[in-house]
Amino acid sequence: NVQGVKIRQSGGLGGTANITLNGLTGNAVRFYYNSIPIEFLGTGFGVNNIPISNIARIDIYKGVMPADIGTDALGGGVNVVTNQNPINNVDISYQYGSFNTHRVAGSITRRFAKNWYYNLSANYNYSDNDYEMDVENNIYSPNGFVLRRENIRVRRFHDAYNALLVQGGIGYHNEAKKLDFRLGVNVTSGSKEYQQGVRVAAIPLGEVVYKETGANLNFNLSKSFGDNWHIKYVGNVGFSRLIVNDSTNNVYDWNGNNITAQIPTLVRESGAELLVRPSRSDVYNYNTVHRLGITRDFKYNFSLTLNHFLAYQDRNGNEELEVNYIDGIDPNTVGFKLTKNITSLELKKTFLDKKVELLVTGKYYQYSAEGVNVFLINADELPTTSSGDDFWGFNFAGKWKITDKIFIRGSFEEAIRIPDQFEIFGDLRSIAPNFALRPERSQNINAGFNVVLGDFLAIDVNYFLRFQRDLVFLDVRNTTLGAYRNRNQAKATGFEVAFTGKLFKHLSYAWNTTYQAVTINGFADVRDAFLVGKPIPNIPTFFTNLSLTYTFRDFIKEGNQLRLNVYGYFVDEFSFIQEGGQRNDANWIPVQNAADFGVTYIWQNKLSFSAQLNNAFDARLFDFISVPKPGRNFAFKVRYSY
DSSP states (O other): OOTTEEEEESSSTTSOEEEEETTBOGGGSEEEETTEEGGGSOTTOOTTTSOGGGEEEEEEEESOOOTTTOSSOSSEEEEEEEOOOOSOEEEEEEEEETTTEEEEEEEEEEEEETTEEEEEEEEEEEEOOOOEEEEEEEEEOTTSOEEEEEEEEEEOOSOOEEEEEEEEEEEEEETTTTEEEEEEEEEEEEEEEOSSSSSOOSSOOOSOEEEEEEEEEEEEEEEEETTTEEEEEEEEEEEEEEEEEEOOOOOBOTTSOBHHHHOTTOOOTTSOSSSSSOEEEEEEEEEEEEEEEEEEEETTTEEEEEEEEEEEEEEEEEESOGGGOBTTBOHHHHOEEEEEEEEEEEEEEEETTTTEEEEEEEEEEEEEEEEEOTTOOSOSSOOEEEEEEEEEEEEEEEEEEEETTEEEEEEEEEEEEOOOHHHHHOOSSSEEOOTTOOOEEEEEEEEEEEEEEETTEEEEEEEEEEEEEEEEEEEOSSSSOEEEEEEEEEEEEEEEEEEEEESSSSEEEEEEEEEEEEEEEEOSSGGGGGGTTOBOTTOOSEEEEEEEEEEEETOSSTTOEEEEEEEEEEEOOEESSOOOSSOOGGGEEOOEEEEEEEEEEEETTTEEEEEEEESTTOOOOEETTTEEOOOSEEEEEEEEEO
């Protein structure tokens, strides 16, 4: 519940999720897990499936990100920092909800010697995702022809999801020696059934399944030498395996019926439901990411930080079905490779007893990509390709704590974001490759202030202006396969306002409102001139949310609490497909209003019971390419910690 921040998810648990922040969405907003870009960590990590009980804090950066966190974010990012405090604790929770949803999480941290500790955690998520939604369904003749389409309400029948994440680590914490390090390992496993491609179509998917397993070894080090030298290192080496099975010619309807079994002449001519050809592939992804930062503090509150980020991904495997071979070669064995190098030099200076802070950063970006277009049909030779480039970027940022209750900030940035492997190479699911994809660039201006008028009211206002080139967006004109493409030029401007505080002693509130206009601002092809000024699709223009929490202290027994909370949100209508002329209502997501209600009882700060009613009024909700979201649903949770 943070101003300007909106989590968007396609469908139910396990669906594609991303963040909208300051007019940016998707991969333009980088998501980190303990300072490691989340795309390197496997299926168990995501915006929507990290257990809340294992989170120490969430750092949200609007605009310029610090050199020791940021990589190639276009204008902001989110870093989830988990509990790594070397204090003995145990935390266990279980949640059950609608659509046969189960979420189990547990963690333990123990000190076993002076300055040494270990921690273990695990979480498991499962859901049938069999919620109801409205669709167009084909009605077939006995010969397999489509007689008509009817609008019906159905229950999703092939959308189950499960994900397991197990983490463990050993660490050392010594304040006297100014030394912290931790060696950790995590293992992930999961599977996902697919009910549709990037959009909901009249013919559903009924058999496509993806399974993924993975493991990562990571190391964090922080060390200070005296008072002036500081070193921070974060490293991760990972492996994941993706098994794809999309090899049926059966046609299903939205009632879950196998129509091909009833009408044998009605088949999918491609031999696949989602891909352009049938596939039974086994794909391996190897990756490594390293970030090293060295900081030198000088006199007069001046410091200099040199930071280097290296990322490498290698994806290859094998394909069982020879229909995918090109010139007798399995293209998956050639694979894909992506390398990123980002070097930054950051200068920081503080004034007026550290009330004023100025930051200047220069960045150098370099990347290279090579691979095979496995979606290319009828190729007579292996379609290998490569690309790469280098760029310079910079930023200026400043903040001033005028008083204990007034704070202002501002920044300017020439930002660059290198497309990730899924944008360039596709995801072997619903996203096709685009080897011509270019890095996106943006000139960003951010300005804001925060004023605290008392416990009853704090006001935070932020304004942003962005001029973007080669904006990367997901083109979903094809209902099954999408592809990432570049926009020539775009302009994003908007503001965010947040009001927080306490109306009464026990009643707190938070109201956040965001308005943003993200429009096409230039073109390379004169035939696209009519699009100038038109909104970029699939980005909400106006959204607002309000949360109220009432707390009964010493409820029933001293030290216990009962919390009642209400969360309401509004999203104005927006298009999800580019329109240039007359409006087509079918390309628009309608106005959305919804409310959630919750109650939590906390016993002695150890045991808690929660109940949540989401979308209480059963509103029709959509997000992310107009995929329907669940209607009214509930969840119950019990948690024990000490």
